[in-house]
Amino acid sequence: xxxxxxxxxxxxxxxxxxxxxxxxxxxxxxxxxxxxxxxxxxxxxxxxxxxxxxxxxxxxxxxxxxxxxxxxxxxxxxxxxxxxxxxxxxxxxxxxxxxxxxxxxxxxxxxxxxxxxxxxxxxxxxxxxxxxxxxxxxxxxxxxxxxxxxxxxxxxxxxxxxxxxxxxxxxxxxxxxxxxxxxxxxxxxxxxxxxxxxxxxxxxxxxxxxxxxxxxxxxxxxxxxxxxxxxxxxxxxxxxxxxxxxxxxxxxxxxxxxxxxxxxxxxxxxxxxxxxxx
Amino acid sequence: xxxxxxxxxxxxxxxxxxxxxxxxxxxxxxxxxxxxxxxxxxxxxxxxxxxxxxxxxxxxxxxxxxxxxxxxxxxxxxxxxxxxxxxxxxxxxxxxxxxxxxxxxxxxxxxxxxxxxxxxxxxxxxxxxxxxxxxxxxxxxxxxxxxxxxxxxxxxxxxxxxxxxxxxxxxxxxxxxxxxxxxxxxxxxxxxxxxxxxxxxxxxxxxxxxxxxxxxxxxxxxxxxxxxxxxxxxxxxxxxxxxxxxxxxxxxxxxxxxxxxxxxxxxxxxxxxxxxxx
Numbered sequence: 001x002x003x004x005x006x007x008x009x010x011x012x013x014x015x016x017x018x019x020x021x022x023x024x025x026x027x028x029x030x031x032x033x034x035x036x037x038x039x040x041x042x043x044x045x046x047x048x049x050x051x052x053x054x055x056x057x058x059x060x061x062x063x064x065x066x067x068x069x070x071x072x073x074x075x076x077x078x079x080x081x082x083x084x085x086x087x088x089x090x091x092x093x094x095x096x097x098x099x100x101x102x103x104x105x106x107x108x109x110x111x112x113x114x115x116x117x118x119x120x121x122x123x124x125x126x127x128x129x130x131x132x133x134x135x136x137x138x139x140x141x142x143x144x145x146x147x148x149x150x151x152x153x154x155x156x157x158x159x160x161x162x163x164x165x166x167x168x169x170x171x172x173x174x175x176x177x178x179x180x181x182x183x184x185x186x187x188x189x190x191x192x193x194x195x196x197x198x199x200x201x202x203x204x205x206x207x208x209x210x211x212x213x214x215x216x217x218x219x220x221x222x223x224x225x226x227x228x229x230x231x232x233x234x235x236x237x238x239x240x241x242x243x244x245x246x247x248x249x250x251x252x253x254x255x256x257x258x259x260x261x262x263x264x265x266x267x268x269x270x271x272x273x274x275x276x277x278x
Numbered sequence: 279x280x281x282x283x284x285x286x287x288x289x290x291x292x293x294x295x296x297x298x299x300x301x302x303x304x305x306x307x308x309x310x311x312x313x314x315x316x317x318x319x320x321x322x323x324x325x326x327x328x329x330x331x332x333x334x335x336x337x338x339x340x341x342x343x344x345x346x347x348x349x350x351x352x353x354x355x356x357x358x359x360x361x362x363x364x365x366x367x368x369x370x371x372x373x374x375x376x377x378x379x380x381x382x383x384x385x386x387x388x389x390x391x392x393x394x395x396x397x398x399x400x401x402x403x404x405x406x407x408x409x410x411x412x413x414x415x416x417x418x419x420x421x422x423x424x425x426x427x428x429x430x431x432x433x434x435x436x437x438x439x440x441x442x443x444x445x446x447x448x449x450x451x452x453x454x455x456x457x458x459x460x461x462x463x464x465x466x467x468x469x470x471x472x473x474x475x476x477x478x479x480x481x482x483x484x485x486x487x488x489x490x491x492x493x494x495x496x497x498x499x500x501x502x503x504x505x506x507x508x509x510x511x512x513x514x515x516x517x518x519x520x521x522x523x524x525x526x527x528x529x530x531x532x533x534x535x536x537x538x539x540x541x542x543x544x545x546x547x548x549x550x551x552x553x554x555x556x
Contacts, residue, residue: 002434120374
């Protein structure tokens with residue numbers, strides 16, 4: 001892969017890269033379709049990265065369907081689908097990791113210690129192997145996107161990071177490979193995440209500035225559903241991820257909720273009156 | 279620098295890179311002369327990296343002489359001398375670091391906590407900025423070379439790491455920018471490091487296998503000199519840096535000794551009979 005990347009870049013061609021853990025859905029495909037447009041060569045990878053799963057997490061049951069993924073990726077315009085093995089990327093004796101001092105100490109990083117260390121490490125490795133000029137990530141994993149943007153800047157990777165909007169089911173549920181684990185009842189309860197987020201967004205656009213008040217309303221709504229267990233609901237600065245008490249500038253509201261046994265995340269940007277972009 | 283690197287590589291040219299902290303001596307120049315031979319373009323950097331100095335170390339007094347360095351580098355065939363500022367490389371809010379789980383827990387890493395984290399971080403940053411195909415380091419910093427080789431492999435940097443032999447004064451003292459701090463008496467005491475190392479090498483080549491015995495002899499010899507203070511003397515596996523009790527394969531003997539107030543390091547390879555290379 002590294003040699004092919006070098007060959008592609010040599011005559012001045014550009015590479016766009018979409019790293020994934022596979023079990024592709026419309027969210028991934030939207031990243032690929034964008035990549036198809038912005039570079040000469042589109043590379044996607046599928047690798048369920050053990051380094052970003054904790055000991056009690058769902059690594060062993062994470063959904064996989066490589067055949068289906070290959071045909072979906074091809075249809076989305078992927079030129080090269082890179083499918084490394086764990087043995088390729090973490091051979092015996094592997095011991096180098098990338099860490100960040102602040103961003104991972106928020107949101108998902110608190111309930112998933114080591115998760116972002118694993119994410120940054122694999123992304124840096126893939127960057128060095130695939131050598132893209134552009135790498136594309138989904139905004140659903142908002143903290144992941146922030147962490148990768150910061151890593152790319154801090155370590156001087158010569159790569160533009162593009163974040164694209166979350167793709168949703170028609171009823172609003174954010175697309176995720178983990179949605180497959182939801183029972184029919186879970187699936188209904190799961191709608192409460194996006195409902196809460198859109199209501200919060202509306203309240204903020206009408207002038208509500210009290211973050212605690214909004215979070216309390218959401219918490220009540222989520223707890224009223226069957227089989228839900230809130231991990232966190234936060235309203236924070238989109239860059240530093242520091243909590244905001246008063247929403248007096250654009251903010252991100254992010255949450256992680258276990259529905260049935262499945263941990264779902266979602267987020268939305270909040271704009272106080274007069275701060276909407278465009 | 280990053281743009282120039284891209285321009286240089288575009289038509290298929292190669293870049294050799296020699297990162298330094300300046301105050302150049304013959305050791306640095308030997309790395310540059312090698313770089314001159316193995317690539318089309320030779321880039322050197324001078325940057326006294328704050329991230330690799332501890333709070334009580336000699337960052338503020340580390341010797342600097344940029345004018346002299348520039349002319350030495352030019353004479354050694356350097357095409358581009360890269361002189362970033364600390365503000366360029368560690369702007370406000372910098373928070374991403376590279377760590378290793380095992381190699382830094384030996385030798386200098388024990389007396390300089392965080393040192394190799396700082397070394398790896400700056401080297402990775404410079405690799406991403408300078409984009410070399412070859413990077414050249416001195417074997418005097420044996421552990422640094424091991425750590426960088428491992429980082430390069432683990433993070434899939436597409437860069438060949440070359441280590442070159444320590445350059446010594448005519449009396450054997452390893453060249454180092456820090457030698458400038460040695461008083462005339464320190465300078466005499468400092469000779470004991472290389473004397474011990476060469477004697478150890480001779481003993482091992484004659485069949486001595488007891489690492490503890492060799493270390494004890496060295497310790498006694500060094501302590502007999504004025505103003506010396508042994509930080510460590512170790513005989514270890516050259517790759518893992520794990521201590522060896524019995525020298526039954528090629529090993530590295532490494533030491534750090536304070537002479538006057540100046541911390542000096544040196545090392546030598548030990549070959550039991552029949553294991554010499556070539």
